[in-house]
Amino acid sequence: MDFKRIEWIFFLAFLGVNLFLFSIFQSAKNEERNVATSNQKIAIEQRLKAxxxxxxGDFATDKPTGYYLSGIPTNMQKAISDYRKANDESDAFSLGTTTEEYQVxxxxxxxxxxxxxxxxxxxxxxxxxxxxxxLFGEEYTYLENxxxxxQEYPEIVAAQSFEKIPFNDSSSRLDIQLENTDDLLKITRYTQTHISQIEKLRDQTALYSERDAIETLYVNNRIPPKSKIAWRQLAYTLSLQFRGTNVYIPVWFVAIDTGSSLQVExxxxxxxxxFTNTPVQKVEKN
Incomplete structure (x- = not known):
């Protein structure tokens, strides 16, 4: 028996199988690359429609600018005390007022x-x-979204802002409860938090656009089919608490109406x- 010939037959067969498998692998890679390229070329508007x-409206494509910001939660008890002294009004914010350290x-x-x-x-x-x-009323602006x-329990919300970008965070919020009386919405109560000493931590930086944010949510399967994008807004939100100081970053908030609920991504x-489920990092005092 010609063993050398048999060895060559097995070698050629093995080589042929490997070349075949390699060609399949390359073909699959090329198809994957083509799909990725194709997907990149399909506008997000078309993909949403599908x-x-x-x-x-349209998704804004301009690149806004923003900052990393720092701020200190305002001690509301001290703020009221300071207001009374500055205005010589010992009874100011006394009637109907409940004050905690950072909330009134x-x-x-x-x-x-x-x-x-x-x-x-x-x-x-x-x-x-x-x-x-x-307190600090002139610093707050209406947040329509x-x-x-x-609704049965109407409420309007206001917040502080920095260079026209509002805060969307519980540490800077004015929640105002309304009462529906004779077709009038009467202001009856509010809960307030406030940030003091807001400062830039870094130089101004270009941000991703509204359209970029929508595409990111879509490719990460955060926008269910047959839903509606109710609203979107750029705002600062809390990212880190470092030894009594808050750090805020600019975030695109996108509200999605699924039909049964309104989820905010x-x-x-x-x-x-x-950034939806990212927890706030905390560094406590030594």
Whole structure:
């Protein structure tokens, strides 16, 4: 028996199998590359439409700018004490007021009402500018996306902002409860938190666009088919608590109406990564 010939037959057969497998592997890689390239070329608007995902308006493609910010939670008890001393009003913020270290809750009886939903921002601004009604009132602006005037328990929300980008975080919030009386929405109570000494931690940086954030959520399967993108907004939110100081980052907030619930997803506007379930890091005092 010609063993050398048999060895050559096995060698050629083995080589043929390997070449065949290699060609299949290369073909699969090329197909995968082509699919990836194809997917990249398909506009996010087309992909949303294919999944019956609706939205209003167009997705902004401009690159806004923002910062890493630091701020200190305001001691509201001290803030009230300082206000009383500065204005020589020992009874200021006494009636109907409950104060914790970083939060104040107050009942309102001045009769301010919202008579026209389209003028909510103006009515709220006028209320916030009244002396003795809300501490640091001039620093807060109306957040329409977080406000609900047509529900059983209507509420409007305001927050501080930095260079026209608002905060969307519980550490800088004015939650105002309303009471529906004779077709008027009367301000009856508010709960407030506040940030002091807001400062830039780094130079201004270009952020990812609104459209980038939508695409990131889509490719990460955070926007269910047949849902609706209810609203989207760029805002600062808490990322780190470092020995009594808060660190905030700019984030794209995207609200998605699934039909049964309204879920709010978050995308880090600096890194373009999903931020929704990222916990706030804490570094305690030594």
């Amino acid at each position: 999944d019956s995902i609706s939205y209003d 809750t107050r009942r309102i009886s001045d009769g301010t009402s919202i008579t026209d939903a389209t003028k909510t921002a103006a009515t709220l601004a006028k209320f916030l500018q009244q002396d003795g009604e809300v 977080l406000s609900f005037q047509d 978050k995308v880090n506007a600096i890194t373009n990564r999903v």
